[in-house]
Amino acid sequence: MQTIEEILRAKKIKVTPQRMAVYSILKKTDSHPNVEMIYQKLKPDYPAMSLATIYKTVDVLKKVGLIQELSVGEGGLRYDAKIRPHSHVYCEICGKVDDVEQYPLNELQDRFLLEKVKNETGYDVSIVQLYFFGKCPQCSINKETKARGA
Amino acid sequence: MQTIEEILRAKKIKVTPQRMAVYSILKKTDSHPNVEMIYQKLKPDYPAMSLATIYKTVDVLKKVGLIQELSVGEGGLRYDAKIRPHSHVYCEICGKVDDVEQYPLNELQDRFLLEKVKNETGYDVSIVQLYFFGKCPQCSINKETKARGA
DNA sequence: TTCAAAATGGATATTATTTATTATTTAACA
């Protein structure tokens, strides 16, 4: 199995501490952070890291296929180092993004699905993303509490 | 069947020419326009229409459930008056958004799907969106195709 | 027809995100 360093070097992309740090943050978390969140998470260990570097780094990592980009309708984009097929659920109240692990992108047999869509639309499709939108458990409770209380 | 006017009046939302015009544009097109595109389309017939009104109108129409909002990773949002379950394919070169009619959101038996996701994640899910990303037929043929925005 | 509440137009403000700039530093490799 290739290491991240090997993957980058194979594409003539330099391995830098900043790139490793951004990737490492994404690999560790399941919070699907945006650029600003990555910036804040890195600050303690890399106080000199520039926001611009993070923008460039997520671009690089995305192009190389090491991370995926999520668009949930906020201003910016979210990033995820989990690249095997899975879908996401977005809380419209607090903005949290969670993985939907079991279901159902893997059951859609992606390759077959891409073929079908290509046949119907003529598009050469490379990425599938399934999103669910709703209210997370915490926000559901808060609203109930608020409604009952005050 | 309820008319749009009836749906709005039932929710105590005033029926205005601007709202009808925005809805009508969305109903007629399959181009999934964003606010700016709607604005441009309306200009010939409604030269006095304000951008602010369009922002407010798509909000109203979305809340009432007459249109859906799509987020494909651009700056802004796209709108679609087709609200029965269907998915979308986005051309990463020219920015075009097309419907994927036949497949596969209807085959996912949405209600059952929402239940499963709720069981797994605890989220109270109300919306499902399936996106495909790739290259449209025109952009596949024309290698000289300009990047979006050009 | 009248009237109050709601909506609109037009402009501007706001705000968040992203890109550009440039001097400096660093990774890769001979």
Added chain:
DNA sequence: TGTTAAATAATAAATAATATCCATTTTGAA
């Protein structure tokens, strides 16, 4: 180790999307 192209930091600036303001107009219903 030296060289060079690439990357980074720091900051400025552009971009762009959306919200706000308020005077005027319009809708809905009494």
